[in-house]
Amino acid sequence: MVANLAVYIAVIMIFRGLLRFLDISWPLERYLSPLLAALLAGLLYYYKFHVPNINxxxxxxxxxxxxxxxxxxxxxxxxxxxxxxxxIRIVAIMFFLVAIFHLFRALWTVFQVPLYDFMKTGWVSTLSVATSEFIVVLTTYATILIATERQQHALIKMARTDSLTQLYNRRTFEEYCAVEYSRTCRSKSTFTIIMSDLDHFKWVNDHHGHQVGDEVLKFFADILRNNVRKQDVVARFGGEEFVILLPDTDSEKGMIVAEHLRETTLSTIISTDDGSALTFSSSFGVAQYSDTDSEWTAVLSRADKALYRAKQQGRNRTIRV
Known part of the structure; x- marks a missing residue:
């Protein structure tokens, strides 16, 4: 009786641990599993000491x-x-198959002759012990596999994204640009690159501190991320500079995107720790791919020059070349 309860409770603990590890919330299970365990304990006790019946x-x-x-x-x-x-699908199927086997065992017992020795219950009961061990082994393997995959995904994300803004980093942006340049050369389409720089960002750091400066960078990153298409590539290029790759987009449409981003940035208000409201602006440079470009960096260079002109002409503006 104790051994059966121990196996039952162990499976509950394994299952609950797996749910917690996978961040799966299921309130009903919190009450249902203990209720079934309590019911099992009562039935085992009654049919062991009051009305002994192995079947x-x-x-x-x-x-x-x-x-x-x-x-x-x-x-x-x-x-x-x-x-x-x-x-996880394999483990779920495993639990389902074990459930079918134990349902078969329950029905098998109904049609068996009355048993008087628990150690002589037949091959079906012997197999049921192996299923419990199988649950432990397969669940452990699945947990290790998932943990390994999560670690790999985390390492890949760390290598490809900027830790502060969670945008792509410069290296990843360059990879996307290289691929887009090759695709554009084959398909005779075009693409546009937008370069952006926060205006007077050094002043923000000097007067409000680097923590507020980091918040400004994150706010600006969210503006860029939330106002472009899914296929567009947004990256932090370095410091307060950001870049956007717009596939299948000419510079005229790129100007529309950049102007929208500039206006959205200008209307953004950040509350600092001292209770003051902080506004900020940004400048943008827009450049389109040309058939004469021998590599994609030529487009980036023109966008950088356009951004420099926007800075020279008073900031908070968009320039296209």
């Missing part, structure tokens, strides 16, 4: 264990993240 005890354990495995399979089916999805 009923096996039926009670197998049917409730089957229910628990179905709960586990359903809970794991709620997992929606990309990393580790295959491993």
């Amino acid at each position: 009923v005890r096996i039926f009670a354990f197998s049917s409730l264990f089957s229910a628990l495995c179905l709960i586990a399979a359903f809970g794991l089916s709620k997992y929606r993240q990309e990393s580790g999805r295959t491993a």
